[in-house]
Amino acid sequence: MQCPSIIWLLLSSLMGACIVTMTSALALDESAERRLTHLVRQDCGSCHGMTLKGGLGGPLLPKDLKEFESESIASIILDGVPGKPMPPWQGQLSKEEALWIADKLKKGFPQ
Amino acid sequence: MKRREFLKASALGTAAAALVSPAAACPGELRGTGDLAVIIERASGSVMIVDTTAHETLHRVEGFGDLSHASAVYSRDERYAYIFGRDGGLTKLDILEGVITKRILQAGNAIGGAISDDGKLVAVSNYKPGGVRVFDANTLEPVADIPATFENDKRSKTVGLVDAPGRRFIFTLYDAGEIWIADFSSGSKPQLTRFMDIGDLPYDALITGDGRHYIAGLFGEDGLTHIDLWADEPAPRRILSGYGRGEKKLPVYKMPHLEGWAEGGGHFLLPAVGRHELLVMDAGTFKEAGRIAVHGQPVFAVARPDGRQAWVNFAHPLNDTIQVVDIPSLKIIHEFKPGPAALHMEFSPRGHEVWLSVRDSNEVHVYDTSSFRKLAVLKAQSPSGIFMTARAHRIGL
Structure with missing residues (x-):
């Protein structure tokens, strides 16, 4: 298994009480996309690596995420992973934004 | 001197000069490295070498x-x-x-x-x-x-x-x-x-x-x-x-760093994980000696080399602010906002200046640690860590 931590992350998130229901990714305006791209590269990057190849947190490249639906990834982003350093970004990010990030991560995140 | 001999002599001279003079700025100009530093430019995979005396x-x-x-x-x-x-x-x-x-x-x-x-x-x-x-x-x-x-x-x-x-x-x-x-x-x-x-x-x-x-x-x-x-x-x-x-931790958007933690006046100051607090620990007994409420979740709490002050920066989304703690009184004596993503601080070896990376404005700021006056701004691409050469002679750095 190439990435046990991601699978663990996903399972623990799915087992959590809060399952967020979401529709498909909305298109965000350009400045929001720029802000989110910067946030993911720089701030998520402090644990997952700026190139998203992983660090203290697991890697987030398309090959690492191909087993997972965007909705599940967005839930992890919003709810975090209890007992692990992954924090809940609820309050910092809307559902639409989390879903946009998840979707882009699966496709290959913009620079 | 014949032309050929002259050429030979000057070639030897140049070679000798190169051997004794590895200086960077101008050939033949000697310099030390004790006031140099490297600054990491995290996004571009590059490093700046700076002269901390000239602020260049x-x-x-x-x-x-x-x-x-x-x-x-x-x-x-x-x-x-x-x-x-x-x-x-x-x-x-x-x-x-x-x-x-x-x-x-x-x-x-x-x-x-x-x-x-x-x-x-x-x-x-x-x-x-x-x-x-x-x-x-x-x-x-x-x-x-x-x-x-x-x-x-x-x-x-x-x-x-x-x-x-x-x-x-x-x-x-x-x-x-x-x-x-x-x-x-x-x-x-x-x-x-x-x-x-x-x-x-x-x-x-x-x-x-x-x-x-x-x-x-x-x-x-x-x-x-x-x-x-x-x-x-x-x-x-x-x-x-x-x-x-037993209180619930706040979400931690950036892990604190312990390197360069603050030690002074018989106390250690440590970033508390998931709390808007510095922990004060007695350096002799390692028991808690107090808390200091701060602006956000601390990432670095770094003591000025004399141990009189600690400078503290914070995790996202409050990372635009720096606070300065007076260690003897454990009081915050200064606060300022250098800009978004003030990531890393490095004191000059005896503490007269502090160098600060402000990642999102692509700048490195230099402050006087007594007057808190901004002395210089250097352009840099997404700067993060700043490392002065004096680290060569310190344990654990």
């Missing part, structure tokens, strides 16, 4: 790979910086000439390194494959590989790698909850000492400037783990257990 950039050197969370240590002569990249890159940089002397990719994913007290070994802390690799500081040829194995065949990420007196390296196993000492005093084959059950998810560690105390911060528990390396039989013990007193 001397060189920008490219080709360091992925420098997110990069750090540096120095050779004893302060001529070479060893830059540790996220991608496992270990690069030896000649800061006088502004050129890369040697570069290797020693692992897939790394988190910093250390240099031995004799300056001969450079060790790198790796996430993938989990462990520590040690190289000859001169040639970067491999000397030792220390896989961080636990529970039979699992490999742990390593954090908190420091040098310790006696040609030793100490590091912490994040996944395994262990601390290891690798003793190279008898040569290139290390003697390993393992301390088990040191706590849940140790995320970083430090060694005090006297080389006596190694302390690991725990993410999975309220508390830290301390080893007194001067004890006859060093052993880990929990300190500041339950500092959160």
Whole structure:
């Protein structure tokens, strides 16, 4: 298994009480996309690596995420992973934004 | 003198000058390196070499790979910086000439390194494959590989790698909850000492400037783990257990760093994980001696070298602010907003200035630590870590 931590992350998130229901990714305006791209590269990057190849947190490249639906990834982003350093970004990010990030991560995140 | 002889003589002269004068700025001009620093430009894989007296950039050197969370240590002569990249890159940089002397990719994913007290070994802390690799500081040829194995065949990420007196390296196993000492005093084959059950998810560690105390911060528990390396039989013990007193942690958007923690006036100041607080610890008893409410979740709490002040920066989304604590009174005496993502601070060796990376404005600021006046602004691309050459002569840096 190439990435046990991601699978663990996903399972623990799915087992959590809060399952967020979401529709498909909305298109965000350009400045929001720029802000989110910067946030993911720089701030998520402090644990997952700026190139998203992983660090203290697991890697987030398309090959690492191909087993997972965007909705599940967005839930992890919003709810975090209890007992692990992954924090809940609820309050910092809307559902639409989390879903946009998840979707882009699966496709290959913009620079 | 005939023309041919003249040419020969001047060629020899140039060669001799080159031998004795490695200065960077102008050929023939000698200079020391004691007031130089390197600044990591995390997004572009480049490094700036700056003159901290003139507040000037001397060189920008490219080709360091992925420098997110990069750090540096120095050779004893302060001529070479060893830059540790996220991608496992270990690069030896000649800061006088502004050129890369040697570069290797020693692992897939790394988190910093250390240099031995004799300056001969450079060790790198790796996430993938989990462990520590040690190289000859001169040639970067491999000397030792220390896989961080636990529970039979699992490999742990390593954090908190420091040098310790006696040609030793100490590091912490994040996944395994262990601390290891690798003793190279008898040569290139290390003697390993393992301390088990040191706590849940140790995320970083430090060694005090006297080389006596190694302390690991725990993410999975309220508390830290301390080893007194001067004890006859060093052993880990929990300190500041339950500092959160069972209260729920706030979400942690950036892990605190322990390197460069603040020690002064008989106190240590430590960032509390998931709290808008600094913990004050008595440096003699290692018991809690108070708390200081601060602006956000602290990332770095760094003491000015005289121990009079600690400067504190904060995690996202409050990372645009710096607070200064007067250590004798434990009061906040100054607060300012240098701009978004004020990531890293480095004091001049005697503390008259502090250098500060403001990542999102692509600037490095220099402040006077007495008047808090801004003295200079240098342009940089997404600057993060700042490392002055005086680190060459300090334990644990």
